[in-house]
Amino acid sequence: MLLIPCPWCGPREDDEFTFGGEADIPRPADPAALTDEQWADYLFMRDNRRGHHREQWYHTAGCRRWFIVERDTVTNEILGASTYGDSQ
Amino acid sequence: MxxxxxxxxxxxxxxxxxxxxxxxxxxxxxxxxxxxxxxxxxxxxxxxxxxxxxxxxxxxxxxxxxxxxxxxxxxxxxxxxxxxxxxxxxxxxxxxxxxxxxxxxxxxxxxxxxxxxxxxxxxxxxxxxLMWPRRLWPLYEHFLRHAAGLGHAPNAPDPDRYDHVHAHCDVLVVGAGPAGLAAARAAAQTGARVIVADEQAEFGGGLLATAERVDALPAPQWADVAAAQLSSAPGVTVLPNTTAFGLYESNLVLLAERLHSDQPDNAGSESGARVWRVLPKQIVLASGAHERPLLFANNDRPGVLLAGAISTYLNRYAVAPGSRAVVFTNNDSAYRTALDLADAGVPVAAIADVRVDPDGNLPAQARAQGIPVHTGAVVVQAHGRGRVAAAELCSLDGAPLGTVECDLLGVSGGFAPALHLHAQASAPMTWNPEVAAFAPQPSHGIHPAGAVTGQLDLASVLRQGTAAGTAAAAAAGCSNGHTPAAPQAAETPTSDLKPYWLPPGELARTKPQFVDLHEDVTLDDLRLSLREGYESIEHVKRYTTLGMGPDQGKLANPLATGVIAELLGRDPATVGTPRHRPAYSPVSLGAIAGRHIGPLADPVRVTPMQEWHESAGAHFENVGQWRRAWYYPHPGESMHEAVARECLAVRNRVGILDYSTLGKIEITGPDAGEFLDRVYTNAWKRLRPGRCRYGLMLGEDGMIFDDGVTARLDDQRYLMFTSTSNAAPVLAWLEQWLQTEWTDLRVYLTSVSEHWSNIALAGPRSRDVLAAAGTDIPLARDDFPFMTFREGHVAGVPARVFRISFSGELSYEINVPADRARHVWEALLDAGRSFGITPYGTETMHVLRAEKGFIIVGQETDGSVTPDDVGLGRLLSRRKDFLGKRSLSRPDSARPDRKQLVGLLTDDPALVLPEGGHVVDAPGRRRPLPMRGHVTSSYFSPVLGRSIALAMVSGGRAALGERLYVATLHDDRWLPVRSCHPVFYDPEGARQHV
CATH class of the missing domain: 3.10.20.440 (2Fe-2S iron-sulphur cluster binding domain, sarcosine oxidase, alpha subunit, N-terminal domain)
Structure with missing residues (x-):
């Protein structure tokens, strides 16, 4: 079980959340200007990082906010959580 | 007896x-x-x-x-x-x-x-x-499963009730031996909330089987006092008969508490176990150690026991497990067993000690009692068939030392820490040369204490336990400023253990020598595994099944580490131990399932009209978690007859459908139109308030994700309908874009799926029924045209009425607050009686929409279907960007041989194609036979008097009218069909506009 520290609700069990994949992948401002390869890179390519990983979580059964969790993908240790307001 | x-x-x-x-x-x-x-x-x-x-x-x-x-x-x-x-x-x-x-x-x-x-x-x-012939596998498997017996499952549903308990505490103490009791006492004294669990019925662990003294009391008596104090201490929960079987991320620990039955048909057995899900702030791991067996030929004979176990049976249970003993050891502890045996009057015929010069207190005492001690000596073979009858001794250089008669052979290869929970969590471990085994290191709120650390001296174990309990409580934020005194015991000077893995020289070839008794893994099996190149301990485990029994290799794994190291000539620290996984010991499936069985396995969602549907005799189907009325058979009617009657009622008169399960999301804010423009493929900003539009939502990969109608309620407010089973994913998807990407948009989303019930009236007489039910909304065609929405009252209840249609008929979808829905439903039925109103279910809804060629997301589409594939390319705006648009300009999206939506008509109009059936060009024996596509929806259409089907067929749209075949799997037939336009009924759409 992961105890996920929702920035709005506090630490909750992972059943309440939905995983949203790697964070910090902005949508290209003008998709039409991209080559197929560039677009595919945005769509599919992920770092699959070993260790420190910034990822998106959604508090489905709680406050319904998306936020960023930092997790060690080797130990599953949660290193912190931040809202989108914090990081921008 | x-x-x-x-x-x-x-x-x-x-x-x-x-x-x-x-x-x-x-x-x-x-x-x-x-x-x-x-x-x-x-x-x-x-x-x-x-x-x-x-x-x-x-x-x-x-x-x-x-x-x-x-x-x-x-x-x-x-x-x-x-x-x-x-x-x-x-x-x-x-x-x-x-x-x-x-x-x-x-x-x-x-x-x-x-x-x-x-x-x-x-x-x-x-x-x-047993690989060939392959067709005999079922036979082999039957035989092997019978041979590899592991008990049998119950023959009927479990009548017992199992519970899950969710608990929090400051300190969880795993194990109530000397270290665990000392830790629990120390932690409790700080005021910490403590849970202490032990797998045995009595607390005390090794204390219950030793003649040593603690705080001047005999050790078992001290354990009783400590256990009683803990039981009555405030904030302490004591759990005997409870095994900590799993340690997970965030230090969640699962405990299985075995309860005992008072059921007459199950006297004395376990019943109704509880699983505790404990989330402690800190854990004291005092899980003890397991004595390691030693290798010699026939080391599996009954009568060969771990030396420590013999002491336990003698001292705790007053049982002598034999009448004449030999003891084989590489450390001091087994001398205590020899002394215990002598005290109990069981003669000890010999002690074989691997070590040349054991000089601890216990060997000296054994010698003083006249027990024959052979140093530098090993047992190389047990004799006897049903039970051990003699032990054959050798010196370390292989010289025979004779055979000693015995019916009890106590072995001790030292004590290996029970590090299973720690290892499950991948927490760090190091090789401890003093015990020649891996021991856990403190980490992330886990405080190992006692024998699990490799510490075996009682006085030191009690000090360690006290320190760990104090430290854990302090780390959990509980401290009263002073460290409690550790319970006192006498120190026993001991001589060092000498690792002993393989019998000397050729004696290591004597057969059979068992490493894993449960899985029958022998020394030869390990050799074979290494010879074939499986050298990693994880490979050895998989090749030989080492440690894979329900005992989880508790005895076998620590022995195997040393044996493999010696066979490979490597340091055991580099060999490692196989990854441990829950459960530490078997836990009944009933306990794991708890109350999550039967009707509580998954929540069931019902609409406010559920009781009406039940009283009307509806049959139900599950749609996601929803129970939906499937069809309403009259007495004696088959499903086919009922659905045909319902379909014709809608086409000819009027039907009423409970469509409350549709997802509904209110989208408000000044930028709501802009937001819809980005998430839907078509244009929304210019949609006038009071009007509705059908929208398609794509993933960024350009594939259809959801569809539905959205209405503009007023200038800054829209109501979006989603498909029933997609309601939550669509909301999460929209929120994700708003919250993480388009944070500048002033838009708010509210799920209103359960606040508004939705009743669909469909059929040529639906306007008459709505009028008869009483409404203040003008219903004339020009006042309330197709694809518009009006607010007003229906049957006295505030309502949002949408003139949209999923059947192709004149239709009104009436949204009313859920708590008034049953009233409106019945009022509409009453008003409709003279018009022949007929309630219809989801099956009829599906037939009607298929007659119109309307797709259902997840039935016609499967995540690889673009709007153009299902003939909806006209909904793709050229003027704006939208999610997924870029993917549609890939060359692959324009491939002419993509699977496209077509209709299929069977040559035999009575024949209904199997859904999922493969569409091929021609029957043939070639394998694989090239597949053109598959049938997605297939029904008998009562209004057309024939079967219809929708299918996704490669290049199908350009070749409408072609001859195709659908293969049936169950009876190997080829059903001839002709493709056609996917709209079978009213292709001009005239009926919904009346």
Missing amino acids: SQPFRLDHGGRIHRDAPLQFTFDGRPIDAFRGDTVASALLANGVSLVGRSLKYHRPRGIVSAGAEDPNAFVQLGHGARTLPNRLATVTPATPGLEVRHVNAWPSLDFDLMSAFGLAAPFIPAGFYYKT
């Missing part, structure tokens, strides 16, 4: 409380305080099972959860429990105990012929040999 091996005095059994249970039907006399294993030993039962692969006779090896042999079946019928350990199961009156792996009986086992064939059944034998 008498108890010939019961000692006259001593032990913690209650001699004033005799009881009887049965083993394979034989009555066994015992006392309260016995385990099944101690009672069997007291009664001279040495054979408790047959081994898994070779069906060799096996006896009790240990006095705890580490036993590889003592698996038994408890009880019978629905409540029977397989794979329980006799060594931890308390003896209770009337308990029914059976062996698990012998056929036809324990004493006469036909399968033991496997033992004679052992040289021909090495590791991997089944996989290598």
Whole structure:
């Protein structure tokens, strides 16, 4: 079980959340200007990082906010959580 | 039956409380305080099972959860429990105990012929040999499963109730031996909330079997006092009979608490276990250590016991597990067993000590008592067939030292920490040379204490436990400023252990020498694995099944690490130990499932009209978690007849459908139109308030994700309908874009799926019914045209009415607050009676939409379908960007041979195609036969008087009218069809505009 520290609700069990994949992948401002390869890179390519990983979580059964969790993908240790307001 | 091996005095059994249970039907006399294993030993039962692969006779090896042999079946019928350990199961009156792996009986086992064939059944034998012919696999498998018995499952649903308990505490203490008791006491004194769990019925662990003293009291008595103090201490929860079986991320610990039955059909057996999900702030891991067996030929014979277990049976249960003993050791602890045996009047014929010069206190005492001690000596073979009868001794250089008669052979290869929970969590471990085993390191709120750290001296263990309990409480934020004094015990100077893995020289070739008794893995199997290149301990495990039994290799793994190291000539620290996984010991599936069974396995969602549907005799289908009315058969009607009647009612008169399950999301804010423009493929900003539009939502990969109608309620407010099962994913998707990407948009989303019920009136008379039910909304065609929405009242209830249609008929979808929906539903039915109103269910809804060629997301689409594939390319705006648009300009999206939506008409109009059927160009025997596509929807259309089907067919749209065939899987037929336009009924759409 992961105890996920929702920035709005506090630490909750992972059943309440939905995983949203790697964070910090902005949508290209003008998709039409991209080559197929560039677009595919945005769509599919992920770092699959070993260790420190910034990822998106959604508090489905709680406050319904998306936020960023930092997790060690080797130990599953949660290193912190931040809202989108914090990081921008 | 008498108890010939019961000692006259001593032990913690209650001699004033005799009881009887049965083993394979034989009555066994015992006392309260016995385990099944101690009672069997007291009664001279040495054979408790047959081994898994070779069906060799096996006896009790240990006095705890580490036993590889003592698996038994408890009880019978629905409540029977397989794979329980006799060594931890308390003896209770009337308990029914059976062996698990012998056929036809324990004493006469036909399968033991496997033992004679052992040289021909090495590791991997089944996989290598029983491969051909493949068609005989079911036969082989049946035979193998019968041979590899592990008890049997109950024959009926479990009548017991199981619970889950969710608990939080400051400090969880795993194990209530000396370290655990000291830790729990120390933590409790700080005021911390403590949970302390131990797998045995009594707290005390090793204290209950030692003659040592703690705080001047005999150790068992001190344990009783400590346990009693903990039981009455505020904030302390004591859980005996409770095994901590899993340690997960965030230090969640699962405990299985075994409860005992008072059911007459299940006397004395376990019943209604509880699983505790504990989230402690800190954990004291005081799980102890398991004594390591030693290798010699026939080291699996009944009568070969771990030395520490012999002491436990003598001191705690007043049972002598034999009448003449030999002890084989590489450390001091087994001398204590020899002394215990001598005290109990059991002659010790010899001690074979691997070490040349053991100089600790205990060896000196043994010598002083006149016990023959052979130093630099090892046992190389056990003799005897059903039970050990003699031990053959050798010096370390292989010189014979003679054969010593005995019926009890105590072995001790040192103590390996029970690091299973720690290892499950991948927490750090290091090789501890003092015990020649891996030991856990403190980490992330886990405080190891006692024997699990490799510390075996009682005084030091008690100090460690006290320190760990104090430190854990402090780390959990509880401290009263002073460190409690540790309980005192005498220090016992000991001589060092000498690692001993393989018998000397050629004696290591004597057969068979068992590394894993449960899985029948021998030294030869390990050699074979290494010879074939499987050298990593994880590979050895998978190749030989080492440690894969229900005992989880508690004895085998620490031994295997050293053996493999020696065979490879490597340092054992580099060999490692296999990854441990939950559960530490078997947990019943009932306990794991808890209350999450039957109707509570998954929540059921129903609409406010559910009771009406039930009283109307509806049959139901599950749509996601929703129960939806499927069809409403009249008495004597088949499903086909009922659906045909419902379909024709809608086409000719009027039907009423409970469509409350549709997802509904209110989208508000000044930028709501801009937001819809980005998430839908078509244009929304210019949609006027009061109007509705059909929208398609794509993933960024350009594939259809959801569809539905959205209405503009007013300038800054829209109501979006989503498909029933997609309601939550669509909301999460929209929120993700708003919250993480388009944070500048002023838009708010509210799920209103359950606030508004949705009743669909469909059919040419639906306007008349709505008028008759009473509404203040003008209903004339020009006042309330198709694809618009009006707010007003229906049957006196505030309502949002949408003139949209999923049937192609004149139709009104009436949204009313859920708490008034049943009233409106019945008012509409009353008003519609004279118009022949007919309630219809989801099956009719599907037929009607298929007649119109309307897609259902997830039925026509499967995540690889673009809007153009289903003929909806006209909904793709050229003027704006939208999610997924860029993907549609890939060359692949324009491939002419993409699967496209077409209709299929069978040559035989009565024949309904199988959904999922493969569409091919022509029948043929070639394999694989090229597939053109597949049938997505298929029904009998009552209004057309024939079958219809929708299909996704490669290049289908350009070749409408072509001859195709649909293959049936079950009877190998080819059904001839012709493709056609996917709209079968009213292709101009005139009926919905009236």
